[in-house]
Amino acid sequence: AADAVAKQLAGLEQTREPLPWSKPEAPLRFQDPKLEELATVGIAFHHAGMVLDDRRAVEQAFLSGSIKVLCATTTLATGVNLPAYCVIIRGTKQYAGGGWAEISDLDFVQMIGRAGRPQFDAEGVAVVMTQNDQKQHYTELASGNTVIESSLAAELVEHINAELVLRGTSSKQAVEQWIEGTFLHVRLLKNPAWYNLDESAASKTSKEVMQSIVEDALNQLNQHDLATASGESADELAAT
Structure with missing residues (x-):
């Protein structure tokens, strides 16, 4: 070109x-x-x-x-x-x-x-x-007549895994804070059904929604032996 x-x-x-x-x-x-x-x-x-x-x-x-x-x-x-x-x-x-x-x-x-x-x-x-x-x-x-949804949800597990690999260790709180700064968080609170969340998600607080999403992603990583959780409340995360 x-x-x-x-x-x-x-x-x-x-x-x-x-x-x-x-x-x-x-x-x-x-x-x-x-x-x-x-x-x-x-x-x-x-x-x-x-x-x-x-x-x-x-x-x-x-x-x-x-x-x-x-x-x-x-x-x-x-x-x-x-x-x-x-x-x-x-x-x-x-x-x-x-x-x-x-x-x-x-x-x-x-x-x-x-x-x-x-x-x-x-x-x-x-x-x-x-x-x-x-x-x-x-x-x-x-x-501006079309509502745009985030595409991050479909790749969220991969992104969290990449962050854990790059950082070595992290925490659930750090992951939640990262997601709260994304467009995904904005749209989750506006249109939870789009992201396969139950209708009750619309009435949840931002913190509760983030905790649910992070927990699901970390469970998937753990099931595939890609991440581990340790500490008293299993809050400390590490890539395997």
Whole structure:
């Protein structure tokens, strides 16, 4: 994608038409020679396969305005906070689980949410390229008429296991506090039935809901010999 934009820019230069953006005043240095070549005209790419130094340098150059066009994977669009005046989503499908599927609603909202820089722009522009049968769906999402649910619940056991492996040890209280800071917690209290909780969950306090969810996840980890609980109240957790 970055190459295609660079070729279009080169063709525009030959016509002597005004360029849509200015080139960097100072040369930008990267380990990747192709990236360094593209950067001379204010274009760059960003993906998980890049060396860390190049990724960070690209992010900084984009934030500073030296890079005007950044072609990136969904990892950047949903993870790193790099607001832009215009965000273009070139296709709404991604390869996952052995096949192509639509990106999640939450990822979509996060991506278009990058459009508009509060400190520079009064507005932002999001361009979405999708199949015609998905047009209405994404139009409603962009207008805020669709309720978005968290996708964390389906992978909660895996996330807790990863945290235990990284930290070595933890506690039930720490896990509960982590979940209370997520979007999952917000939606659990609003729509408990969506997450396979009984109707009584709607009347429970935040603490009670979290304790129930954490207990269920830890039981699954224990059943598969992935985590152990110790201490007087079995509050101390460790990965096996």
